Amino acid sequence: MSEMEKPIVKISCQNLWKVFGRNPQHALNLIKDGMSKEEVLEQTGHVIAVRDISFDVTEGEIFVIMGLSGSGKSTLIRCINRLIKPTMGRIFIDGVDLSTMSGAKLRRTRRHKVCMVFQQFALFPHRSVVDNAAYGLEVQGVEKAQRKKRVLEALEMVGLKGWENSYPDELSGGMQQRVGLARALAVDPEVLLMDEPFGALDPLIRRQMQDEFINLMSVVHKTIVFITHDLNEALKLGERIAIMKDGQIVQIGSPEEIVSVPADEYVTEFVRDVPRSKVVSVRNIMREPELKLYRWQGPKVALHAMSEKNIRRAFIVDSWGRLSGVITLNEVARAIVRHVQRLDEVAREHALQIGPDQAIEEVIPLAASSDNPVAVVDEGGRLIGEVPRVALLLGMMGKENSNDTT
Ligand SMILES: Nc1ncnc2c1ncn2[C@@H]1O[C@H](COP(=O)(O)OP(=O)(O)OP(=O)(O)O)[C@@H](O)[C@H]1O
Ligand SMILES: [Mg+2]
Numbered sequence: 001m002s003e004m005e006k007p008i009v010k011i012s013c014q015n016l017w018k019v020f021g022r023n024p025q026h027a028l029n030l031i032k033d034g035m036s037k038e039e040v041l042e043q044t045g046h047v048i049a050v051r052d053i054s055f056d057v058t059e060g061e062i063f064v065i066m067g068l069s070g071s072g073k074s075t076l077i078r079c080i081n082r083l084i085k086p087t088m089g090r091i092f093i094d095g096v097d098l099s100t101m102s103g104a105k106l107r108r109t110r111r112h113k114v115c116m117v118f119q120q121f122a123l124f125p126h127r128s129v130v131d132n133a134a135y136g137l138e139v140q141g142v143e144k145a146q147r148k149k150r151v152l153e154a155l156e157m158v159g160l161k162g163w164e165n166s167y168p169d170e171l172s173g174g175m176q177q178r179v180g181l182a183r184a185l186a187v188d189p190e191v192l193l194m195d196e197p198f199g200a201l202d203p204l205i206r207r208q209m210q211d212e213f214i215n216l217m218s219v220v221h222k223t224i225v226f227i228t229h230d231l232n233e234a235l236k237l238g239e240r241i242a243i244m245k246d247g248q249i250v251q252i253g254s255p256e257e258i259v260s261v262p263a264d265e266y267v268t269e270f271v272r273d274v275p276r277s278k279v280v281s282v283r284n285i286m287r288e289p290e291l292k293l294y295r296w297q298g299p300k301v302a303l304h305a306m307s308e309k310n311i312r313r314a315f316i317v318d319s320w321g322r323l324s325g326v327i328t329l330n331e332v333a334r335a336i337v338r339h340v341q342r343l344d345e346v347a348r349e350h351a352l353q354i355g356p357d358q359a360i361e362e363v364i365p366l367a368a369s370s371d372n373p374v375a376v377v378d379e380g381g382r383l384i385g386e387v388p389r390v391a392l393l394l395g396m397m398g399k400e401n402s403n404d405t406t
Contacts, residue, residue, distance in 0.1 A: 007058035007059065007061075008058060008059040009056045009057070009058055009059075009092075009095075010057055010058060010059040010060075010061070010093065010094065010190070010191065010223040011056065011057040011063075011080060011091070011092070011093055011191065011223065011225065012055075012056045012057075012090075012091070012092040012093075012095075013053055013054055013055055013056075013076075013079075013080065013089065013090075013091055014054050014089055014090045014091075014092070015052055015053070015054055015088065015089040015090070016050055016052070016053045016054070016076070016079060016086050016088070016089035016090070016091065017048075017050055017051060017052060017053075017086060017087045017088040017089050018048075018049045018050035018072075018075050018076075018079055018084060018086050018087050018247075019046050019047065019048055019049070019087045020046065020047040020049055021044065021045055021046030021047060022045075022046075023044075023046070024046065024087040025087075026044065026046075027040050027044055027046035027048065028087065028088065030043075030044065031048065031051075037051070037246060037247065048247050049072045049075040049247055050072045050075050050076050050079065050086070050247050051072075051246070051247035051248045052089075052248065053076060053089075053247075053248065053249055054089075054249075055242060055249065055252055057223055057225060058223075059223055060221055060222070060223060061223055061224070061239050061240065062217065062224045062226055062237050062238055062239050063223075063224065063225050063226065063238065063239070063240055063241075063242065064225075064226045064227070064228060064233075064234045064237055064238030064240070064241045064242070065077070065225065065226070065227045065228075065241075065242050065244060066227075066228060066229070066231065066234050066241060066242070066243050066244065066270065067243060067244030067245055068229075068245070069229075071244040071245050071246060071247065072244055072246070072247040072248075073195070073227045073244055074195055074227065075247075076244070077116075077193050077195055077225055077227055079091060080093075080098075080114070080193055080225065081098075081109075081110055081114045081116060081191075081193055082098050082099075082101065082106055082110065083116070085099075086099055093109070093113060093114065093191065094113075094190075096109075111136075111139060111140050111187070112140065112187070112189065113189055113190050113191060114189055114190070114191045114192075114193060115136065115184040115187050115189035115191070115192055115193070116184070116192075116193045116194075116195065117180055117181060117184050117192060117193070117194045117195070117197045118180070118195050118196075118197070119195060119196040119197060119199040119200055120200060123168040123176055123179055123180070124168070125167065125168050125169060126167075127167075127168075128164065128165050128166065128167055129155065129160060129163050129164050129165065129166050129167070129168075129171070129179055130148070130151055130152070130155070130164045130165065132168065132179050132183065133151045133154060133155055133179055133182040133183045133186055134147050134148070134151045134183075134186065135183055136183050136184065136186055136187040137150060137151065137186055137187060140187065147186075150186045150188070151182070151186045152164065153186075154182040154183075154185040154186035155179075155182045157182070157185055157216060157219075157220070158178040158179075158181050158182045158185065158212075158216070159178060159212065160175065160178050160179065160182060163175065172205075173200060173201055173202075173205070174201050174205040174208075174209060177197060177198065177200070177201060177209065178209075180197070181197070181213075185216075185220065188220075189222070190222065190223060191222065191223045191224070191225070192222050192223070192224045192225075193224075193225050194224060194225065194226045194227065195227045196227050196228055196229065197226070198210065198228075198233065199228070199229065199230075206230075206233070210233060210236055210237060213237070214236070214237065226238070231270055231271065231274060232274075234255070235255040235258075235259070235274065235278065235279055238255055239254070240252060240253060240254055241253065241254075241255055241258050243258065243263075243266070243267050243270065245266050250263055250264060250266055250267060251263035251264075251267050255279045256279045256280055256281060256284075258270075258271060259271045259274050259276065259279045259280070260276070260279075260280060275361075276360070277359065277360040277361040277364065278359055278361050279359060280359065280360050281356065281357050281358060281359055281360070282354055282355070282356050282357070282358050282359075282360060282362075282363060282376055282385075282387060283356040283357060283376075283385075284360075285360060285387060285391045285392065286356065286376045286384075286385030286386060286387050286391070287385055287386055287387070287388065287391060288385060288386075289314075289315050289375075289383055289385060289386045290309060290311055290314070290386070291305055291306065291309050291311060291314040291315070292314070292315055292316075292317050292321075292383065293305065293314050293315070293316045293317070293327070293343055294316070294317060294318070294319070294343070295316055295317070295318050295319075295324055295342065295343055295344035295347070296342050296343070296344070297342070297343050298340070298341055298342060298343065299332045299333075299335035299336045299340055299343065299346070300336060302314065302327065302332045302335075302343060303329075303332050303333065303336065306329055306332065311329075312328060312329045313326060313327065313328045313329065313372060313373075314326070314327060315350065315375060315383055315386070316343050316344065316347045317382075317383050320380075320382065321382040321383060322377075322380065322381040322382050322383070323350060323353065323375055323377050323381060323382070323383040324344065324347060325343075325344070325347030325348055325349055325350055326347065326348055326349075326350040326372060326375075327343060327346065327347050327348065331346060331348075334346075350372070350375055351370075352366045352367075352369075352370055352372055352373070352374045352375060353374070353375050353376075353377050354366065354374055354375070354376055354377075354387070355376070355377065355378070355379070356376050356378065356384060356385070360392065363387055363392055364392070367387070367389055367392050373386040373387060373388045373389070374386065374387040374392075
């Protein structure tokens with residue numbers, strides 16, 4: 001996204017608290033007086049499940065929440081659609097305050113704007129797949145023909161075409177979870193709240209569901225809050241990740257930030273086993289190209305520039321700065337002998353290209369296949385940097401390029 005378009009805030013949580021117990025206000029006062037969460041629990045039996053949480057989720061974003069069991073993830077996500085009433089604080093969706101909403105207005109928001117997907121989907125055993133997936137629309141009061149049309153579309157999206165008339169006990173766990181997803185998608189909500197939706201699936205199916213989910217979300221534009229225990233899932237799906245501990249958010253950041261600069265011991269513990277190459281992007285290790293030659297320049301000029309910089313190969317660009325090829329010193333020398341006039345007559349296409357936001361991991365096989373540096377090109381094909389092998393090795397070891405090339 002360009003810096004000029006300002007992202008639209010879809011969900012905003014502001015100083016949210018949830019205290020479970022008979023007299024939450026009393027517990028809050030004790031906390032204000034400096035008592036710890038543990039002391040409050042011990043002395044009064046109140047659980048401080050969510051503690052002064054603030055964050056925004058922008059439209060179209062996948063916002064992942066991670067944290068150990070009991071850290072307050074489910075409580076938080078349930079506050080967002082007001083399945084649970086927060087003790088204090090505010091929740092806005094599209095700027096409308098849900099924390100004070102009640103009655104019919106709240107029900108309408110819940111049915112149309114926000115949908116929840118759980119880990120264990122409660123499918124009705126005596127209902128077919130179609131009728132299970134239609135449940136959300138039924139609650140909305142959508143009439144039957146319309147319902148059927150939207151449900152069939154949703155089932156197709158989640159890959160259940162052909163299973164419409166089956167019953168839940170004929171489906172695998174993964175397929176049952178797809179029915180749950182279809183139920184939410186049929187409603188076509190703007191916000192999807194997902195509480196460990198793939199948590200009960202075995203690893204292979206789980207990864208497959210993640211891939212499909214990413215594809216699906218690039219087609220249907222939704223804002224998503226996604227809870228998971230699984231770091232790899234978080235790093236794969238999340239545009240930003242919030243790490244929760246004891247009811248608080250200890251860090252919010254991009255996957256890359258979370259892995260590169262964990263805020264504390266707790267986060268470090270979470271990300272200990274992640275290879276950096278999976279999440280650190282090319283942007284962080286690329287350099288300015290050492291030399292750019294232009295297509296219309298001749299080999300003598302190239303020879304001069306290359307020997308001056310003492311390099312053996314250079315990228316060739318067009319007048320827009322778009323990468324059009326690569327040439328080695330030997331090829332330049334041969335071109336001079338053959339009286340070649342322009343570099344574009346002899347340049348070779350450069351196959352080693354990568355985008356600035358791809359993970360370092362993806363450069364490794366490219367770099368291994370050749371001695372040439374990997375070219376970093378932007379969406380318009382313009383050459384914006386290069387990744388020499390040395391930088392790649394350093395990047396994998398955790399030493400990034402300090403001069404900012406972006
Ligand atoms: N209805 C409730 N009444 C009392 N305490 C509750 C209630 N619901 C949750 N809690 C407590 O609030 C804290 C946060 O629970 P929550 O379910 O939000 O955690 P979680 O991060 O979703 O955990 P998990 O990963 O196991 O799902 C826990 O200490 C839990 O015992
Ligand atoms: Mg939970």
